[in-house]
Amino acid sequence: MIKLNNVTKVYKGTVVAVRDVTVDIAKGEFVFLVGPSGSGKSTFIRLLNREELPEHGTIYVAGRDIGTLGAWRVPFLRRNIGFIFQDFKLLPKKTVAENVAFALEVIGKPRHVVRKQVPAILELVGLAAKMDNFPHELSGGEQQRVSVARAFVNRPPILLADEPTGNLDPQTSVGIMKLLDRINRTGTTVVMATHDRSIVDTMRRRVIELDQGVVVRDQARGVYE
Amino acid sequence: MALSPRYVLRETGQNLWRNVLSSAAAIITIGVSLWLFGGFFLFNYAVDNATARWEGGIEFVVWMQPEATAEQDANIRNSIEGSPAIKEWVYVDQNQAYEEFREIFSDTPELIEVVSPDVLPPSYRVVPENPDADVVSELSDQFVGRPGVEEVVSADQTIRDIQRLADKVTRVFLVGSVILLTAATLLILTNIVSAIRSRGAEIEIMKVVGATNWFIRVPFMLEGLVQAVMGAMGAWVGLRILDDTVIKGLSEPDSLQLMQGFRVDQGEFYSTSLLVLVIAIVVSGIGSAVAVTRYLDV
Numbered sequence: 466m467i468k469l470n471n472v473t474k475v476y477k478g479t480v481v482a483v484r485d486v487t488v489d490i491a492k493g494e495f496v497f498l499v500g501p502s503g504s505g506k507s508t509f510i511r512l513l514n515r516e517e518l519p520e521h522g523t524i525y526v527a528g529r530d531i532g533t534l535g536a537w538r539v540p541f542l543r544r545n546i547g548f549i550f551q552d553f554k555l556l557p558k559k560t561v562a563e564n565v566a567f568a569l570e571v572i573g574k575p576r577h578v579v580r581k582q583v584p585a586i587l588e589l590v591g592l593a594a595k596m597d598n599f600p601h602e603l604s605g606g607e608q609q610r611v612s613v614a615r616a617f618v619n620r621p622p623i624l625l626a627d628e629p630t631g632n633l634d635p636q637t638s639v640g641i642m643k644l645l646d647r648i649n650r651t652g653t654t655v656v657m658a659t660h661d662r663s664i665v666d667t668m669r670r671r672v673i674e675l676d677q678g679v680v681v682r683d684q685a686r687g688v689y690e
Numbered sequence: 691m692a693l694s695p696r697y698v699l700r701e702t703g704q705n706l707w708r709n710v711l712s713s714a715a716a717i718i719t720i721g722v723s724l725w726l727f728g729g730f731f732l733f734n735y736a737v738d739n740a741t742a743r744w745e746g747g748i749e750f751v752v753w754m755q756p757e758a759t760a761e762q763d764a765n766i767r768n769s770i771e772g773s774p775a776i777k778e779w780v781y782v783d784q785n786q787a788y789e790e791f792r793e794i795f796s797d798t799p800e801l802i803e804v805v806s807p808d809v810l811p812p813s814y815r816v817v818p819e820n821p822d823a824d825v826v827s828e829l830s831d832q833f834v835g836r837p838g839v840e841e842v843v844s845a846d847q848t849i850r851d852i853q854r855l856a857d858k859v860t861r862v863f864l865v866g867s868v869i870l871l872t873a874a875t876l877l878i879l880t881n882i883v884s885a886i887r888s889r890g891a892e893i894e895i896m897k898v899v900g901a902t903n904w905f906i907r908v909p910f911m912l913e914g915l916v917q918a919v920m921g922a923m924g925a926w927v928g929l930r931i932l933d934d935t936v937i938k939g940l941s942e943p944d945s946l947q948l949m950q951g952f953r954v955d956q957g958e959f960y961s962t963s964l965l966v967l968v969i970a971i972v973v974s975g976i977g978s979a980v981a982v983t984r985y986l987d988v
Contacts, residue, residue, distance in 0.1 A: 536903075544900035545900075571900075571906075573694060
């Protein structure tokens, strides 16, 4: 599903964010990216979403070399990749339902599809009763659930999460992880950058550890360190 | 996937409403600049129509009586041809006079219906060697009262003054409109940039979920177009008022005789209106294109 071959990303010609990374992630896998701040986790994720292009190496997503995609095709790649932010990035003037619907509207989904899929995904994340609330009326955990719903409403085969529990307390984080685990069980590939030791140790999924941009560990059913 | 009209209209409407004051400023600026631009054309048309007979250096016209005999006509023609003070001349026969009449009074078909070529006087339009007012006056006086001559009319200093004044007025209109149109373009650009910045979070989400570049850009471009078209509509109303009050007022029967041809026909008015709309679209296109290509990173 995702394949990186000798990928190197350098910022401003000198700062090496990712160095000679080769990783293969199968369809339906759940992968934790761990490592200290500045180790290259976020860059790794941004490379998969083609927000960044590598200086060297190739990246395949769903069998396609995304480095050779024309700019006009990048949006179509991103429709196959859900993205969850650490800080939720919900639109404050839109309700929960509108925030989720927005992700479908802007890729041109017809109204009847939006009307059908939004309540269904809000049901999945446990927020059906709060679809008319605004983000400021929700707890942090609920806001992140909305963010997950927005990322998954289009049922993408890949979900990227950049420290999705970074702004949440441990108990709320567990709820979010259960949700991501549930989504993963539908066959969705999940790649999640995290600093949360307890989550990684509890879930025992594949762990890729980065240090100064280099993969120093790639362990099936791994722990944080 | 296609752009949803409902989505585009909603987003464009929201953008305009969020920046309602600066949108109003842009619309007013565009309206005033296009009004000046259109006014430039209307005044030019009106002056051209009022002084059509005096174009090409024609300084006086010898109007013949419609019933003048061939001998009387030949006498006048011989005098004109033989005069070393006359540089060139044009004879306008009754049919040509009728065509000219039809053109001048194209807005009043009822008048055209009651006039036929045989009641209109033929004329000699004369360009003297020396356009000095005294010389022209002395030359034209030679034809006054001669057999077959109805009237001799000179393009006196007043007409020349009007042409010069009109030149200055229209130049002010043109320069003013160009300056204001530049300001309007910058205002549209600023408004769109401001809308782009205020919607930074939305744009980020749109990019992440896979909205196409055009899907992101179109509502902003449409915002500029709506402002420009609303400005053009305001300018059109202003031009209508200008035509109905100032221009028609100047050409009323009780005004100066030489101003009575000061008019704009419907074709000229609508071609000016169309031009104003096209300029509005061009202005909004430039402002929007610069804004979305330079300030919207998609």
